[in-house]
Amino acid sequence: MGSFKGRSIISLRDMSASDLVQIVETAGRVKRGEVGGFLAGRTVAVMFFEPSTRTRLSFESAVLHSGGSIFGFASSDSSSQSKGESFADTVRTVMGYCDALVIRHPVEGAARLASELSTVPVINAGDGANQHPTQTFLDLFTMHEAVGRLEGLHVGLLGDLRYGRTVHSLAMAMSMFGSRLTLVSPPSLRMPEQFKAELSNSGIPFREVQQPEEAGTDMDFLYVTRIQRERFVDPQEYEAVAHCYRVTAETVSNLGGKVKIMHPLPRVDEIAEEVDGLPNALYFKQAHNGIPVRQALLGLITGGLD
Amino acid sequence: MERTYKVYSITNGTVIDHIPTPQALSVVRILGLGNEGILTIGIGFSSKRLPGGKDIVKVENRELSRDETDMIALIAPEATINIIKGGVVAEKRRISLPDSVKGVVACPNPNCASNVLGAESKFDRVGGQDPIYRCHFCERTTRIVPELLVRTRGR
Numbered sequence: 221m222g223s224f225k226g227r228s229i230i231s232l233r234d235m236s237a238s239d240l241v242q243i244v245e246t247a248g249r250v251k252r253g254e255v256g257g258f259l260a261g262r263t264v265a266v267m268f269f270e271p272s273t274r275t276r277l278s279f280e281s282a283v284l285h286s287g288g289s290i291f292g293f294a295s296s297d298s299s300s301q302s303k304g305e306s307f308a309d310t311v312r313t314v315m316g317y318c319d320a321l322v323i324r325h326p327v328e329g330a331a332r333l334a335s336e337l338s339t340v341p342v343i344n345a346g347d348g349a350n351q352h353p354t355q356t357f358l359d360l361f362t363m364h365e366a367v368g369r370l371e372g373l374h375v376g377l378l379g380d381l382r383y384g385r386t387v388h389s390l391a392m393a394m395s396m397f398g399s400r401l402t403l404v405s406p407p408s409l410r411m412p413e414q415f416k417a418e419l420s421n422s423g424i425p426f427r428e429v430q431q432p433e434e435a436g437t438d439m440d441f442l443y444v445t446r447i448q449r450e451r452f453v454d455p456q457e458y459e460a461v462a463h464c465y466r467v468t469a470e471t472v473s474n475l476g477g478k479v480k481i482m483h484p485l486p487r488v489d490e491i492a493e494e495v496d497g498l499p500n501a502l503y504f505k506q507a508h509n510g511i512p513v514r515q516a517l518l519g520l521i522t523g524g525l526d
Numbered sequence: 527m528e529r530t531y532k533v534y535s536i537t538n539g540t541v542i543d544h545i546p547t548p549q550a551l552s553v554v555r556i557l558g559l560g561n562e563g564i565l566t567i568g569i570g571f572s573s574k575r576l577p578g579g580k581d582i583v584k585v586e587n588r589e590l591s592r593d594e595t596d597m598i599a600l601i602a603p604e605a606t607i608n609i610i611k612g613g614v615v616a617e618k619r620r621i622s623l624p625d626s627v628k629g630v631v632a633c634p635n636p637n638c639a640s641n642v643l644g645a646e647s648k649f650d651r652v653g654g655q656d657p658i659y660r661c662h663f664c665e666r667t668t669r670i671v672p673e674l675l676v677r678t679r680g681r
């Protein structure tokens with residue numbers, strides 16, 4: 221196993237399959253209570269240049285659960301950015317106050333830049349439409365927890381495959397584990413050629429369909445995403461695809477009944493509430509798994525865990 | 527009748543030949559040349575190899591490194607390089623796409639850290655025959671075209 225100590229976590233592109241396995245296994249130790257208090261005496265700074273309450277609270281909770289201290293800001297209004305301080309200077313200043321930096325920024329590549337300026341490790345908590353690696357780690361952890369493996373899974377990705385960075389990252393991660401993918405979207409929201417080319421290059425079989433039922437009955441996971449209004453310039457284009465998917469109990473049974481349903485949340489109407497009570501529904505568990513996964517990651521990069 | 531080239535021959539330096547017309551100025555730009563001695567630029571010569579015509583750039587008293595001349599492959603892969611020493615060709619050089627490109631090319635993504643947060647642009651080659659590169663910051667892939675060249679080289 222490689223050492224994570226001092227390492228910044230910016231993009232799935234920097235990760236190997238064994239890195240991902242190590243994160244998943246460490247998160248399992250954290251969740252089972254085999255390790256604890258490993259951030260004692262350590263301080264984490266959260267710098268959110270755009271608001272994201274869920275992600276921020278998840279990191280804060282992770283730090284507190286592991287005995288660490290946390291400080292930071294929740295949006296750029298409350299930071300010295302509004303006084304015109306450069307991003308680089310903010311990073312150089314705050315890194316002197318902490319053992320790790322968690323950064324969310326609307327500009328793509330901001331976390332990468334921060335990691336190159338910082339002497340403490342940086343975690344990318346979302347950089348525009350680019351990457352949000354900890355979401356992918358908790359997705360993988362949830363899959364592993366549900367079926368005991370990551371290799372050779374048949375995974376369906378449903379919804380906005382064009383703009384959704386979550387599904388792009390997940391597809392990239394699954395390609396490291398010999399998965400088979402079914403890409404379910406309306407034609408206008410298909411996965412960009414660039415990502416499909418990467419899947420082809422890594423030898424991953426995938427199929428593009430418009431309805432989940434076209435995937436057959438051997439799907440292990442159906443990963444549902446929201447079609448986000450804010451991604452569309454043209455409101456008519458949004459309305460044309462806004463409510464085209466709704467996963468119901470019938471969908472689950474049409475898919476053979478064993479399929480597990482995932483969603484990064486928040487959902488709008490893509491998953492009917494009747495699914496919540498089925499054993500197939502994993503999405504709330506998935507959201508809760510953000511805590512042990514982020515605990516594990518912070519422990520690994522600060523040297524509190526190995 | 528064969529027309530005599532109206533480009534002075536040089537005694538020492540680098541001759542960049544077979545640049546497809548009209549890319550000579552882009553070649554000058556990608557090399558960051560301009561204030562370092564005599565530069566001769568010829569545009570629109572007829573060429574057997576390049577039916578659309580060729581341009582020539584001669585850089586006097588400066589032997590460009592391989593890293594420098596490989597940058598030319600981004601926009602003019604057909605170009606050939608002759609290093610001139612004492613009036614004779616000391617080296618004929620082929621060019622190939624560089625593995626990474628720093629500073630010379632602007633990322634076409636307006637929401638990229640290299641455009642918004644003052645980071646120097648950096649691209650890594652994706653592979654294949656074409657000049658397709660991935661931005662080090664926003665991770666988008668892009669085909670490098672002359673329109674993406676920045677005016678001066680960050681140095």
Ligand SMILES: [Zn+2]
Binds near residue numbers: 639
């Ligand atoms: Zn970029």
